[in-house]
Amino acid sequence: MQYVESFNFNYPFLYSYRRCPYAIRARLALHISNINYYIYEISLKDKPEHMISISPKGTVPVLLIAESIKMDESLEIMLWAFQQAQIENKLIPKKNRKEIFELVHTNDSFFKENLDLYKYAQSDIDKNKAFNQCMTFIKTLDIMIEKNNGFILSKTLSLADYAIFAFIRQFINVDQKKFKDTNQKNIEGWYSIIQESSEFKYIMRKPNLF
Ligand SMILES: N[C@@H](CCC(=O)N[C@@H](CS)C(=O)NCC(=O)O)C(=O)O
CATH class of the missing domain: 1.20.1050.10 (Glutathione S-transferase Yfyf (Class Pi); Chain A, domain 2)
Structure with missing residues (x-):
C-alpha cells in the first residue's frame, strides 16, 4: 500500500488527523488491506469546508470512494477495507x-x-x-x-x-x-x-x- 501523491478520484480519499486514534485504526486497516488512497491531513481547528459538507458531524476519519460513497465511522472504514482485501475472515x-x-x-x-x-x-x-x-x-x-x-x-x-x-x-x-x-x-x-x-x-x- 502507498499513499497516493496527488489528489485523484481514481483512488479513495481519506480525511485524517495523524494522532487521532480513530484515524489511526482506519489507516492501519487501509494499509494492511493494501489499498492505495489519497490522504488529506486536516487541522481540527480549521476543518475543510468540503469535509463538513459531506460529513456535517465534523469528525475524522472520513473516507470518500469514487466521489459518491462516504464513510465517516472508523469501524465502517475498517470493515470496508478488510472486505476489499478479502481478509475479514482472518481478522x-x-x-x-x-x-x-x-x-x-x-x-x-x-x-x-x-x-x-x-x-x-x-x-x-x-x-x-x-x-x-x-x-x-x-x-x-x-x-x-x-x-x-x-x-x-x-x-x-x-x-x-x-x-x-x-x-x-x-x-x-x-x-x-x-x-x-x-x-x-x-x-x-x-x-x-x-x-x-x-x-x-x-x-x-x-x-x-x-
Ligand atoms: N465515532 C467516530 C469518532 C471519530 C472522532 O471522534 N474523531 C475525533 C478525533 S480523534 C474528531 O474528529 N473530533 C472532532 C473534533 O475534535 O473537532 C469514528 O469512529 O470515526
Missing part, C-alpha cells in the same frame, strides 16, 4: 466475532470516556480515579493476551488489536512511568510489537514526508 474469525465487537465497544465507550477523564483531569483524585477505571479494561486485555499467546484473541492479530491499539497508546503516553509501574507485562509486549511494526510506522509518517 474477524466467526468464532470470535461477538467478542471482538463487544471489546471494541467497551474500548470506544467505557475506556475512551475514562481515557478523556484521565487526560484532562483537574485534580489528582479525579486523575487517579479515571486511571484506575482505565486499568480495569487494560487488565482484562492483559489476561486475554497472556491466555492467547500474543494478541487479544489469538496468536495472530485481529480487528480487535488494530481497533484498540491507538487508544492504549494514548493511555500509556499520558504518563509512561505511571503505566510502567502497574507491571502489565503482556500488554507491554503486545504494545511494542504493534508500535514497532513497519505497518504502524508507515501510517504514522508525517504527510509532508510522503
Whole structure:
C-alpha cells in the first residue's frame, strides 16, 4: 500500500488527523488491506469546508470512494477495507466475532470516556480515579493476551488489536512511568510489537514526508 501523491478520484480519499486514534485504526486497516488512497491531513481547528459538507458531524476519519460513497465511522472504514482485501475472515474469525465487537465497544465507550477523564483531569483524585477505571479494561486485555499467546484473541492479530491499539497508546503516553509501574507485562509486549511494526510506522509518517 502507498499513499497516493496527488489528489485523484481514481483512488479513495481519506480525511485524517495523524494522532487521532480513530484515524489511526482506519489507516492501519487501509494499509494492511493494501489499498492505495489519497490522504488529506486536516487541522481540527480549521476543518475543510468540503469535509463538513459531506460529513456535517465534523469528525475524522472520513473516507470518500469514487466521489459518491462516504464513510465517516472508523469501524465502517475498517470493515470496508478488510472486505476489499478479502481478509475479514482472518481478522474477524466467526468464532470470535461477538467478542471482538463487544471489546471494541467497551474500548470506544467505557475506556475512551475514562481515557478523556484521565487526560484532562483537574485534580489528582479525579486523575487517579479515571486511571484506575482505565486499568480495569487494560487488565482484562492483559489476561486475554497472556491466555492467547500474543494478541487479544489469538496468536495472530485481529480487528480487535488494530481497533484498540491507538487508544492504549494514548493511555500509556499520558504518563509512561505511571503505566510502567502497574507491571502489565503482556500488554507491554503486545504494545511494542504493534508500535514497532513497519505497518504502524508507515501510517504514522508525517504527510509532508510522503
Ligand atoms: N465515532 C467516530 C469518532 C471519530 C472522532 O471522534 N474523531 C475525533 C478525533 S480523534 C474528531 O474528529 N473530533 C472532532 C473534533 O475534535 O473537532 C469514528 O469512529 O470515526
